[in-house]
Amino acid sequence: MANGSSRATTLTDVARLAGVSVATASKALNGRAGVRTETRERVVDVAKRLAFQPNALAKSLLAGRTGTVGLLTSDMEGRFSLPIMMGVEDAFGAARTSVFLCDARGDSIREQHHVDALLSRRVDGLIVVGSRTEPRPSLGRGLPVPVVYVYSPSDHPDDMSLVIDNVAGASLAIQHLVTGGRKRIAHIAGDPGYQATHDRARGAEAALDAAGLSLACGRIHYGSWTEAWGRGATRMLLADEPAVDAIFCGSDQIARGCLEVLRDQGREIPDDVAVIGFDNWEVLTVNARPELTSVDMRLEELGRRAAQRLYEAIDERMTPGVEMLHCQIVQRGSTIPLN
Amino acid sequence: MANGSSRATTLTDVARLAGVSVATASKALNGRAGVRTETRERVVDVAKRLAFQPNALAKSLLAGRTGTVGLLTSDMEGRFSLPIMMGVEDAFGAARTSVFLCDARGDSIREQHHVDALLSRRVDGLIVVGSRTEPRPSLGRGLPVPVVYVYSPSDHPDDMSLVIDNVAGASLAIQHLVTGGRKRIAHIAGDPGYQATHDRARGAEAALDAAGLSLACGRIHYGSWTEAWGRGATRMLLADEPAVDAIFCGSDQIARGCLEVLRDQGREIPDDVAVIGFDNWEVLTVNARPELTSVDMRLEELGRRAAQRLYEAIDERMTPGVEMLHCQIVQRGSTIPLN
């Protein structure tokens, strides 16, 4: 019985060996009433001995449900889709629902292929994960299964979308710094070609405003999502406004670059300058010196929520519109309060 | 026709609307001979109009093949499993085969659940991705489908395993440094609890030996897979052997720490000291200052190869044993040759 050489056992095999009909065997194994205990035990026993696994295809064909969902992503890094997938598995219960993961690699043709393949496999629902916060083209509303858009909302208001509240997340970051006693707070933003960049900038400004503070340096610095930009911007910042005592960075990569230059220039962190990032990407935050405080987007929770929404929609309870999830601060060494 | 509200169209629907029998409709859509052109066109037309997607469940039930594979991982980061999955999708052709991704989270109970679920879904094969190079327990040879173990080999010689040649990869790294004219080469290794650590150390020593060199500092430094360890080890190294002119690090994280301390102590990279990492994890290598040369494990290729092996095995052509893939150097700014 080497791998692949043996046909999978069917209910018929079990029934025959147990000396009953398939109907009885089915009832016995599914715990349905109306089967003698002794018979049930015999059937169960045989099933176990043959390592019988009921054919989910046949079941699904009959039930009209497969217990599978498609997760459509375009994020090669897996930075977003994997935590989200964990959340999905979690919420559904790994045993009951399996996830098809498909990567469209940013190509809409390939995406359509995947959608077709998933639909023909009769997934119960689709989760579409984007890697940018700008709205993405809807898959349309003619699909035979519900769809939840995650991270990137759909551009159609009748779809269900689940997104991160970047504005509030950035406000949280600023509030965290303000609570720590910081007065001269600067913001190094990411790529201005991203909506997330502007949302975070907006959130930062609003929170500063609310705290009666204004931006150190008078303006926000826009650049890219790289450490190199973090380094360059920090140098500029220190030249323009040497008295800066806190920096909110638009991403953890930027923050890493920022930390490096601050250290190079002899600033103590967090005593002289506090630094906070965004994303809470552990390989970056935990390895930083000192460890980097960051805004966590709670992607797993996002995945769990998506699974919930999908589950409800499968049961015909759609909740169209965009739902926002809030972020949370994960505090580490780069922002110990002054006091 | 909102999401989820409409039943999927079946071949029967198409046949009825086209005014033919299901058999004729089937033949027409599958390009089988024996159907009048005019009829075929009518059927195809109707199918298109109804957005008909043949039910893969029914097809599979009949064919005994599902065109799906299960990818079993235990690597939450996705550092390994995602590139491997890309390779798999690639090799199979995204349209023909879909991948169930399951994360066991290092728990063997959960793993068994996933295996059961996948088998009951009648996947055509299983790919088991580990995150360490030590052999892992075999799923056994009684399974009705072929299994390929990737990155972590199975502990049973009759299984098919696909692994990285860490020994040769480390040798490559050393050769790269030697070719660049380096004479006093040190190695900062990772966590001694990992077999990969010792394999890489062995490969490094062999290559040094072959080049007639010996380890700068006389010994290998073992620690952990962190930047902090990279920093600490580099400090020790520079104290013990200030003349070191190249450092091979057991991982990119270690290398990042190493680079940082070298810069802190005023060493020019790569002029004074060349540094090479292992993993080629882009978020780390490309953002480093200077950008980090690293050993790439070609995980996508590993995935493609796994898909191939699986595909062959599904067609009853098993190739048991452990196959090794070689690594390759990706050169960046941290190792420009001296000359």
Add this chain to the structure above:
DNA sequence: TTGTATGCGTTATCAA
């Protein structure tokens, strides 16, 4: 060229 009938593996209904 077209249609009818059968089977894939399962569950549910109903008759025995």
Add this chain to the structure above:
DNA sequence: TTGATAACGCATACAA
């Protein structure tokens, strides 16, 4: 308590 049978959606062998 058990078993025969009809679905589920499709492809195919065979009859018309």
